[in-house]
Amino acid sequence: MNRFFEPQSIAVIGASKNRSKGGYRILENLIEWGYTGRIYPVNPQADEILGLKVFPSVSSLPEIPDLAVLVVPREMVLDVVEEAGKFGIDRMIIVANRFSDGDAEGQKLEESLVELTESMGIRVLGPNSIGVVNTKIGLVTSILPLEAYKKGGVSFIGQTGMFLGGFARWITSSQYFGIDKVAILGNKCDLDEADMIEYFGSEKSCNVIALYLEGVKDGRKFLKKAANVAGKKPLLILKSGRTRIGARATASHTGSMSGEDRVFDAAMKQVHAIRVYDFDELFDLAKALSYFADWPSVKGERVGVVSVSGAGCVLSADAISDCGLMLSDLSEDTIKRVISTYPPGWMVQNPIDMWSAIEEVGADEAYLKITQAVMEDPEVDGVSIIFMVIPTVTEMDIRRFVQAIKVYEKPFAICFMGGDMRVVDDWERIIEEEKVPVYHSPERAIRAIGTVLRWKNGKV
């Protein structure tokens, strides 16, 4: 698998001078991402593309590359695989679609492809795959232009190219967490989700594995590999095709069989994978688990809530109940410290509605003193801190606050309820730069904190 993700040399078969073709864009991406290995474009009709020397055929390459990406039409794939295989290349990414995901002819072609590659000992990612990303070495095989990702600990396994192009683009432009590796499985004629889980599980640079799946290729293998990994590293799974209607749609997308959902669900629980139900949740949990990956384990699932808004308190309490978590029972000493920031005569409990404290001592002091008191309470395992970015609150030094709260190394989330988006966007950037997760609803913040606590508590 190493040669798929850390190739020292890569051949792009079907390289192109045409800027709108995948065979050009892969080269462009590799150069822009600063790929650290050697690149060999292969095309009988070109001498040079983007300053790279082009080779007329695979057999004219100066060495056997670790990996080949085939950007040729499906009709040519078998011939190219055979030629490359004879030259000695045994790791290939096949981009072309319309194999088992297409018509009867494509189905037959894929069968022939499997026969050929198995007989030649070639390992294949695809067909219908736009391949892999490894941010560590600038490796990217996308056939669409792609800005370099931020480096980080989350690795994604996706089904088709839209993930790499669509969501990755979204992560780059709107999110702050970083990515380690990406694998796009496509039709899985050879390598599948289980292989990727095993490999990502063994990679130190990856601290969270996030998987979008429409179906499992080999159930037994998948469960075995997942069980091996999910005990050591969070394994998030978004499986679509859960319902009868969804399963029918799946069949026509990737030809996957999606099986009975209850069986899948029970299996996921058994192997300690974390199941999610939409992409928002996948990213919500991935970033929290990644940010807190190196923080110490926790004792329980007792949550403290500090909120500028009473509604935030009540909605958080409902969410704590929905997620099966517990509300921390704050000690008398903590309550005493909290209440010292309020006008005389106030009572407080967890969740803490702190508006009156803000009016009394200002937002900076209220947030800091109250959250510190809560963090120091041994009855508290994790905290959700709710902001509304409104005048008074906006005067806070949010970076200083987050830095002061991080020292406790108890998982926490910052939640913004409403507020001026222009300021919220700015604060979100500051907070996430500190590797603290930000959410825009109390429910999502609690769900993330709860997942981190369960993970760090061995209860996933």
Next chain:
Amino acid sequence: MNRFFEPQSIAVIGASKNRSKGGYRILENLIEWGYTGRIYPVNPQADEILGLKVFPSVSSLPEIPDLAVLVVPREMVLDVVEEAGKFGIDRMIIVANRFSDGDAEGQKLEESLVELTESMGIRVLGPNSIGVVNTKIGLVTSILPLEAYKKGGVSFIGQTGMFLGGFARWITSSQYFGIDKVAILGNKCDLDEADMIEYFGSEKSCNVIALYLEGVKDGRKFLKKAANVAGKKPLLILKSGRTRIGARATASHTGSMSGEDRVFDAAMKQVHAIRVYDFDELFDLAKALSYFADWPSVKGERVGVVSVSGAGCVLSADAISDCGLMLSDLSEDTIKRVISTYPPGWMVQNPIDMWSAIEEVGADEAYLKITQAVMEDPEVDGVSIIFMVIPTVTEMDIRRFVQAIKVYEKPFAICFMGGDMRVVDDWERIIEEEKVPVYHSPERAIRAIGTVLRWKNGKV
């Protein structure tokens, strides 16, 4: 109620020259929002604030104002109410908190307040309320600075001030739908959610009522008014304090009793209110119902899905199943029209995975022809259209596309999965300016479309 929402004159008792005080900010907001009535600041120690003549006492006012907003400490509230009541003012908003939401003394004060106002025939909104908004006449009583809202059809009923200041600010800065009126109930010593529902129900400028509730003051009255309105106008209800833990938090926030949730849920179904579970869902559905308020009714709940991504198809299909909707069974003629945009040999079904059509004829033509075919199919009641803003797709003229699809007057949503946020933000603005709702996940788009179809089908 008219005098609360369409006062021709308003007294601000406790007006202030201090820019950081609520008594200053109300005046500032009224001026900036262009309030069309007469403003009477009352303060014994000032002559002029913000160019407005200040009156030393209520009794020195040149007329009996339709409405008074009391921005005085709780200790002074009873005296001021009595003085203003004697002068003839019988509509008052009381801003001060720490009444029944505070200590025992506050509890007693609120009881005295109720006694006093009832005996004098004064109607009260509050205490612990920052009042009302009516965008039509520039009426706003917020004690925090507030940018003017966009005018529109959605009216909100909230429990405490955070809604007006926090969420409204978020709506103004990040959303495109407009607001008609807002009522903040506070402690509901007199006027409550039922009164507001009845009033908003009778207002033509309001086409959706959205309610955040921690508890119901008078269950029977609430159900009666809700039943009267919810048949004619969509009534969205977010009720927190659903769980035991949440209910405990509620009690300390607004002193509301939240009761048994299953009972509430059954009652909401009975009166045809639409229950939601978080603020995202509240806004998601409010804008869709408002945008499509004047569109014709529909025959069923059969949904078509047009998606650039196979994953979008499968996730939408799952969501259609989760929401109890149906996937449209497209006619042969529709299929034929759709397939004419694909390379030879393709098969399509609903949900339509259109990537290959985009590759064949370009994004503009593929989206337009396929969506038009789907819209024209009598088996289709509503459509979800999924975009990934990636190269190729970005070349589309999105405004022209949306305008061409709107002519069918079948409810539809645009969903963005991933993509470059900088472009997505821009497209979102263009689409929502056309009064078509945008979502960022297939699940949320389907939920919104489904709710609109049910509403227009008489099945809510």
